[in-house]
Every structure is written in structure tokens, then in C-alpha cells.
Amino acid sequence: MENPLLLFTQLNNSASKDKSYYKVTKATVKEEPNKASKPGAKQKRNRLSLLLQKSELHEAEHLGKPTSLTKAASSVSPEEAMKWGESFDKLLSQKDGLDAFTKFLKTEFSEENIEFWMACEDYKKSKTTNELFPKAKTIYEMFIRKDAPKEVNLDFKTKEVTSQNIEQPVITTFDAAQNTVYRLMEQDSYPRFLRSDLYLNLVKGRNPGRPTLRRRSRSFTVNDFQGVRPDFTIWH
Template structure:
């Protein structure tokens, strides 16, 4: 039995997920150059800086997830985040009927060969899912979700931190200022954002 604080956290997580899922559309309906580098003006640089502390920290913020997804769209790999979010939502389903329906949906969209948003997972993980899909459990996508998570964290996230999309949100600098090292506190800049003379 879940205690009240765990139930509240689950509810907040589901709320964040549904908010993001409504905001994020299918990549098929988004032109690759459409809104890929615009930064929402309501995100404070201080908040965005927290996303740079760790990938886990970024995932706590719906704006962070949305901004990271926008970056993934520029790399044509937004299906990774969409799949991870779908798995998170899947794990929160309590109804067996809904579980089966959602499992089939995830499988046809992200897993099966030639799926519209097929994620890059190894053959044995894919085969395990194929075997369990007719009687899915809450953990049937766990291995695939973990692999996709690892790929985003090790491969995409470091590139995101040095991308124009992230730098604009944290510093509001033009792409030409992308050389600024976000984490360095010893780096001194003058008011115009240019390196100060030493």
C-alpha cells in the first residue's frame, strides 16, 4: 500500500507527464526547422542552470523535458524521450485492460520493426518484449527503457548542454557566444558578454 507522500509524488509525476505529452506533438507534424531554437521566455536562466547539474535533475522539470525534447528533434531522435515518457506513464497504470492496451500501443509505435518511431534497442531486448507483449507486465519495457535512458544520458545530454537551445535559455546569448563554458565560475565576462581582459 502506498503512503500519502508516495501517492502525491506519483500524482505530480503523472501531471508533469500529461502536461508534457499534450504539449509535445508527433514529430511527423513538426517541420525540422520549426521552433527548434526558440527558447520559452518564461523559463528563468536560474531554473535552466539546474538542468545542467544532472540528467536526473533535468527530468524533474516539465520545461526541462520539453526543451531537451526540442533539442532531440534537431537531431531527429525525439522518439527516445517520447518512448521514455510513454514507459513512465505505462508503469503508473493500474487497470489490467488499460495496461494491455498501452503496452500494444508502445509496441506498435516504438518497438516493432519499421515502427513509426522505432527506438534503437538491441535484438535480444526487442525479442524479450515480443515474447511478453501478449501478457504484458509493468516491467516488460524496463530493459528497453533503461537502454534508451542510458543513451540519452551519455550521448544526447552532454551535447544538449553545449547546444544553442540550452545556452539561449541559460544565458540568452546568441549562437556566436556558444563558446561560453556554462559550469566555469572562474571565467570572467564583461557586461557585453565578451571575455574580459586578464
Template sequence: MRLLNLKSGLFLRRRNSDSPLSARPQPEEAQKWSESFAALMASKYGSSLYRAFLLREFSNENLEFWLAVEDYKNSKPQKMAAKAQQIYNDFVAVQASKEVNLDSETRLLILTNVQSNSLDSHTFDRAQRRIQHMMERDSYLRFLQSKLFLELAFPERYSSSSDVSD
């Protein structure tokens, strides 16, 4: 059983079980993650590994925001107001605990929608697109260059007998 040490206290083990994240993905699956950010996020293992990578870099607030918006978009209408307020408080408000980098116009548009209760599944679309674009240009590319990803996608070239440390 091989451990992948992610320096953040998280460990992913290679073993056989019914849990979707318990077994390492096949290299072909990991290679698909490099096709697009959407392909990475569509994979439970890929999105979890990307999250672990971001945690290690102390830059996970963008992904947390992106995932919170995905959850919001799939919410029942009666739960949207509370979830929208929570997303605003956690990520959008100036000095929020997990504040993401948004322009003032986008922040104001979201605040106006949240305060007026004119909410729908598109309330955060503009902000989510901006954050996704930032991730695609920065942390996603770093993830694709990390030993963690390379050893999963190309084990014949990058695997070693020791734990992955990068």
C-alpha cells in the first residue's frame, strides 16, 4: 500500500474498496484532467486531489467559492436565499474570512441581488466565471505541473519508490 503525502496532513491510500476516492485513478483518467478545468472538476478523485493541492499551497478559497456556487446552483429555490447570504458572507464581502479576488462591480451586483432577494441560479455566474478563469490561468496549471499529478498521469516516467512529496 503506497501513501501519497500531500504535506497538508492529507493522505490518499491505494487500496481496493467501494469508496470512489480509495483507489488511485488509472493514468488515462488522470491524463483527462489536463484536457480542461471542467474535466478535472467532473472527476471526484481529480477535484479532491486538486483541493488537497490547493490546501497545501494555502490557496483553496477560490475552489471553495467555486464549489459553493455549484452547490448553490443545484439548490432548491427555498434554500437559495440562505445559501446566497452565506456565500456572500464567506467569500464576497470585503474582509470576508475566505475573500476571493473580485472587482467592485461584481461584488456590488452580488450584494444588490442578495439584499433584494432577486435570486436565481445565475446570481453568482459572473463571479464564478472570473474565479474559474483565475484558477485556469494559475493554480490549475501549477497542479498539472506538480509531481502529484505527473506521477498519477504518467507513472512510467515519474513514479519512484518513495512517497510523493510535491
């Protein structure tokens, strides 16, 4: 029979070792989640930061910064804004009106129309024939040709005539295309602009809030909006 004292000593040493191993194991188990959790939390913060940045960039690209709208509102009197409702010509003839209308078209993803119209206006100010060709080429490549970066919505005949005239450009080369886009804006976008929060806030003398994004259909044609006139009763 073994000595009881020796047996007790062996058991005690074994228990001490097990206890020590348990402490070490327990500590290791506790530390590993902590080490894993720190990078996880950091990754989540980084991911959230990227999402916020993307959201801000998206809004800045399509809506314009609120500060720019506020600046526009402070420089335009309600009386001046009211005059923009008299006619589309009146709106485009004033810089502030043109800027406000351009901002509105950006919310509808159709700013290529007003950009094309302005490019044509600049084109017609060319003083020499040497200026016409490079400008005409640029306008055609940007707005007219098939799959152009900012292709405008033109009927087949108008596009065909414009494409032929580009070979020997003159002052009137883009007149037909410009008139088509002008009528489309006047009968389609302009009435919606007059009903928009951006415009109504200017008329009421208030800082415009963030406009609402609306995807317009690009299948509209000029004929779809014949006879459409702005409703001026909304200002009373």
C-alpha cells in the first residue's frame, strides 16, 4: 500500500498544475476575443466612414451643395424670381435664372439639354470662320453623335442634317438642333421647374431646401407636350 502522505502530495501537485494550466488557458481565451474584437470594431468604423463619404459625394454630385443653393437664394429677390415665370426666354436671359434652372435639371439628370443650348449660344458668338470648326467638332462629339457623353434627344431628321452640316460648319449649323432642345425644355422641364420647391422657395423669399431627385423618362418628345403651359395660380 502506498504511503498516504506521498499520494496526497502527488495529487496536490497535479491539481496545482491543472489549476495553473486552467488559469493560463482561461487568460489566453479571454485575450483572443479582445484581440479579434479590436480590428473588427476598427473595420466597422472604417466601413461606416466610407459609406458616409460615398453618400455625401453622391448628394454633392447630383444635388449640389446646400450652401450653393442658399447663396443663390440670398442673391435673388422674390420679385426677380417671379419674372422668371413670365416666359422661358425671361428665365434664360438672366444669369441667376439660368443657374437656378441648371441646378433643377441636375436633379432630373437632364442637364445635358441646357449645357448643349449654352454651347450653341457660345458657338454663335464666334467671330471668325477659324473658330467655327474646332467648336463645331467639340459640340458634335459631346452632344450630337451616337452614344456621345452627353447626347441630347433629337429626332432622326434633325440629327442627320446636323451631322451633314458639321463637315463645313457655319454659324447656323446647330440652329435646328438647338431649337429642338429649346422647345423640349420649354414645354417639358420649364413647367416642372416652376412647380419645384427650388423655385417656389425663391419666390417666397426662403432658402431652398434639398431638392428631390426625380428620374425623368428620356422617351419624351416635343409632341407629347404640345399645348402645355405653366400654371401661374400656384404663386397666389
